[in-house]
Amino acid sequence: MNFIKNDKCFTLSLFHLKLFNMNKNTFVTTSSVQTKKLGSLLAEELRGSEIICLSGDLGAGKTTFTQGLLKRLKSKGPFTSPTFNIVKEYEVKNRNVHKKNTKYKIRDTRYKIYHIDAYRVNSKDILELGFKDFAGKSNSIVIIEWAERIKKLIPSSALWIKFQWLSEKERKITLGKK
Secondary structure, three states: OOEEEOOOEEEEOOOOEEEEEEEOOEEEEOOHHHHHHHHHHHHOOOOOOOEEEEEEOOOOOHHHHHHHHHHHOOOOOOOOOOOOOOEEEEEEEOOEEEEOOEEEEOOOOEEEEEEEEOOOOOHHHHHHOOHHHHOOOOOEEEEEEOHHHHHHHOOOOOEEEEEEEOOOOOEEEEEEOO
């Protein structure tokens, strides 16, 4: 995948997509394909132990972004929001990440991705589901939709991604810390 970078956008030449980079950590996507692609790009950087917190209104792109991330991690779908399940668990085996023509392998050849929807629950509920048993462990990646609802549990090292509606098709996606 080749990147052409200038001050205003990154062009993913393989897919002919433009993700308008408003500043270092803020992107605007204009389709679900682009939102998934941004999730896929983040997936390339993951090595295990990450906690990714997603916040934003209903329909702002949290699940769409997660679908791109999970697909890139070669997890088996379908990838839907765990609204009623609260936690969905995906297993990944022998993950290879390609970056600049070099192969990286995560330390463990098996690891799990935990996709959590905290919309209908509180911190106590998440703890009862075993959050401390998997969150931040080297053999897991945790993705939390509606993470602001369980802020007390989230470590300061977590990546926070905020999704905002700009228009019917446009989403502003901002990456940062707590």
